[in-house]
Amino acid sequence: MRTWHIGNFKITEVHELPIQVGLLDGLIAEATPEVVRGFDWMYPDYANEAGQTLWDIHSYVVDTGEQVVLVDAGCGNGKSYPMQPSFGGLDTRFLERLEEAGYGREDIDAVLCTHLHLDHVGWCSMRNGEGRWIPTFPNARLVLVRDEYERHTGLMTASEDDGSGVAVDVGEDRIARAFLADATSLSEQTKLIQEETFQPVIDAGLLELVPANAEVATGVRYVSTPGHTSAHHSVRLDSGGQSAFITGDFIHHPIQIARPGWSSQGDWDAEASAGNRRAFLESCAGTDLLVLGTHFTGAGAGYVVADGDGYRLTQVKPEAAGARTPRAVFSTQS
Template identity: 40%
Template sequence: MTSDVTAPALPHWTVGDITVHRIDEIPLPPETGPWLLPDATADVVGQQPWLRPDFAGHEGVLHLDSHSFAFVVGSLRVLVDTGIGNGKTRANPAWHDLHTDYLQRLTDAGFPPDSVDLVVLTHLHTDHVGWNTRQAGGAWVPTFPNARYVTSRAEREFWAGYAMDEARRQMFRDSVHPVEDAGLLDLVDIADGGTEVAPGLRLLSAPGHTPGHLAVQVTSHDETALITGDLIHHPVQLPHPHIGSCVDIDPDQAEASRRALLASVADTDTLVLGTHFPEPTAGRVVSHGDAYRLTPVPPTHRPLAQ
């Protein structure tokens, strides 16, 4: 599948001294929403007019994207999640054999692959690990050869004992095992309250979508951003935290994690960055009735150098 989507500029947000860049891969097709969040029906979406036009169409179709976030904390150049990847054999036709300019966008944002120090994987699903590797000499090799790839120990150990279908085994063969074989994957135990992996960078346990799923907190000068991973796929889940994904391993635990996270950031200055939220991608969670809504915070778009 070839994508002709081009980013007109480099979207980013400022969190204290940290600039968080969104690295776009592809918009996901309209049929993704009904498959991924089947309870987010057109009627449910229509009850939240603030979702339109950015987060949903007037016909109630959800808008979803695939992207990563990149930033510098201290001296570390960090990438959170690596999308779907190019040239991969995938069962989902929207993810199969992509040819995007993701690496060029990452480089344009100031993060050429050889410069990345730390890759944080919120979980080991196909659309979050794809650019872990690239093809070279007929083999899959780590895209970020100088980086430490990090995920939770609970996440990796769960999949080690899981009866995978062939599609998931293929994903591990081309996007996880080469990183492990190169000695680049580090497993982190997540403490209550989170584990700091660098000053200003904390991994938070947010299980349910997968058993070891993480959210990522970035702090600088009393300003905080939170990257959701797949704890929240779409802003429609703010007014309806009970709405879960069709691929949640433990739907009840995912809902409990989602409610806890939303309660912790509601009516604060925390900038929430959705891993699959379309433009404007980020916002602040505010109380709304007995649940929440998102007040968008659009990115600044720095023009590409000519």
């Protein structure tokens, strides 16, 4: 189990599952096997010998000493995901791994989701002994960015209200196009997520909607990184003069650090996604900002340094000697 320390904060990665190799081939269209094999630093952590990109799904527990915050909530167990069946009906040891990391369900004070795609929200609820969906973390506020929550709920209601949902739905969320979906299945999928995952939290009075770039706990802040979805937010951590940045799907795979202009087929706005990545990587290259990737395999995190026409992730912390301070990086947009 990987852990990192940022000032007084302890960050623990809690693994949920590897994504089946090949499932996401082509998601980043430019990253063909030949091209991927040309980036040495993809190996062995982020690609296989066939040039296929590697992905997994995990959450981060951020223990600030005052609050325990879970960032992203994976797929969850036993969920109904007709839009992405391989992520549905799971029975993983996620909660046991959380225990092994030293945290019970009741220890989590807040849950943050970078965006509300099904692989980032699932553990907000679980089935109890009677099979009823209940909040997994009974003492946790589910703190979501209001715009992102409204984007999600809009996918449910657009089709119901005016029958024009086909164009609205597919245009709003290209992941639907990337994965088999027509508008109906996206709308139906969204309703299922609402019913199984968010409604139990709402019923328990635990949902809290916050503005863009909100600080959720001392040193734990949402940072607007739109592109993958229209209101996608990464999460920035600051403690004791050190900082970390949890990407969410703003950087979907490390190959997008090598070539920030390569967006994912699942992005809502590929250009916004690319523009934000360029600005972010430019601003943090050579700094000691620790970048943690929500779908990154292998080392799963590192520091960004310039590399030819792009950047790379390194495990070696840039020395303080002249290193630019990352303090202004994507931190003061509110």
